[in-house]
Amino acid sequence: MPDAIFADPRLAAVYDALDGPRDDLPAYLSIADELGARRVVDIGCGTGSLALVLAGSGRTVVGVDPAAASLAVARSKDGAAAVEWHLGGAAKTPQCRADVAMMIGNIAQVFLTDRDWDEALRGVRGALRSRGHVVFETRRPSFRAWEEWAADTGTVTRDVPGAGLVEQRFTLTAVDLPLVSFRFTYRFLSDGAVLVSDSTLRFREREEVEASLAAAGFRVLQVREAPDRPGREDVFIAQRAA
Known part of the structure; x- marks a missing residue:
């Protein structure tokens, strides 16, 4: 899925x-x-x-x-x-x-x-x-990208044609090597809708x-x-x- x-x-x-x-x-x-x-x-x-x-x-x-x-x-x-x-x-x-x-x-x-x-x-x-x-x-697992991701707590905002202002926030949710999980949270300022996407990668x-x-x-x-x-x-x- x-x-x-x-x-x-x-x-x-x-x-x-x-x-x-x-x-x-x-x-x-x-x-x-x-x-x-x-x-x-x-x-x-x-x-x-x-x-x-x-x-x-x-x-x-x-x-x-x-x-x-x-x-x-x-x-x-x-x-x-x-x-x-x-x-x-x-x-x-x-x-x-x-x-x-x-x-x-x-x-x-x-x-x-x-x-x-x-x-x-x-x-x-x-x-x-x-x-x-x-x-x-x-x-590369040796680079340990998830440590860099954990420090990246800022919010990105873009004005997207057809959607208006959209905020994206990244959160590292789990490190259980070789699996690393994270979440993107989106807020659509045009109507206040909040959508969440969870992902897991294998290193x-x-x-x-x-x-x-x-x-x-x-x-x-x-x-x-x-x-x-x-x-x-x-x-x-x-x-x-x-």
């Missing part, structure tokens, strides 16, 4: 405005260039930011997400007709013979159990052509991720730093074994 921040229509509509600049997108476009990818599947595409950038570069793009509200926002954007949108989770990614499957942001960390993560990787594998690639990022060590990829039929080619968040995240580039 997607978190409310993605699944609630009112929250999905203000997600982009509160998410901040997407400095990560050029790096993934560059990786697609490196890999010669002409057909890309964006898993956990959300409101479509990456999918639309990829499609704008002339690629064939499939966007997949389990949250209908987020897909509705994606479909409303300029250029959305160039993307093939699918409602569903990673485990049931369409078999589209993609050159590359991408999972950016926190997508790889929302699979909390080993079984869910394995099913997601096998779904991704089924979406790729022979020798296709999967690219995703995951936060996996690099060796654990590499072992899970091998078990799912992938060969790790590279592990890079995320250029927009050096020292904080690993970017995995792996190839389908056959």
Whole structure:
């Protein structure tokens, strides 16, 4: 079940405005260039930011997400007709013979159990052509991002077109490693409505991720730093074994 921040229509509509600049997108476009990818599947595409950038570069793009509200926002954007949108989770990614499957942001960390993560990787594998690639990022446990999050108690306010002023407050709710949970609370000043979204991420060590990829039929080619968040995240580039 997607978190409310993605699944609630009112929250999905203000997600982009509160998410901040997407400095990560050029790096993934560059990786697609490196890999010669002409057909890309964006898993956990959300409101479509990456999918639309990829499609704008002339690629064939499939966007997949389990949250209908987020897909509705994606479909409303300029250029959305160039993307093939699918409602569903990673485990049931369409078999589209993609050159590359991408999972950016926190997508790889929302699979909390080993079984869910394995099913997601096998779904991704089924979406790729022979020798296709999967690219995703995951936060390094050693950076201990949750300590930084715990200190971030301020409120962000944005004037969102169509919604008016919206306040967003972040709260760290639990650290039970490898799981970290947090809450976003939103207040819509136009009518005083308060909406809450709870999330949990799993922090996996690099060796654990590499072992899970091998078990799912992938060969790790590279592990890079995320250029927009050096020292904080690993970017995995792996190839389908056959």
